[in-house]
Amino acid sequence: MARVRFIGPEPVTVPELGGREIQPDQVVEVPDARYPGYVCQPGTWEPVEEPAAGGTVIPKKTAAKSAAKEA
DSSP: OEEEEEOOSSOEEEGGGTTEEEOTTOEEEEOGGGHHHHHTOTTTEEEEEOOOTTOSOOOOOOOOOOOSOOO
16 A cells, blocks of 8 residues: 655545545545555645655466366
């Protein structure tokens, strides 16, 4: 999870963070995939900790095993 600091002047409620009330100068964790949506608002949020390199790892699907028996 990435971290950002709220730099607005008054507390805000952030629905994406479970409806939490965020106070000025509070650091919060945000999903890595949503990090750009916060830091693109430099008058409201500032970066603290960027997402981990490579982001979320999605497991690759493996091919199904052959049902035919080898002779």
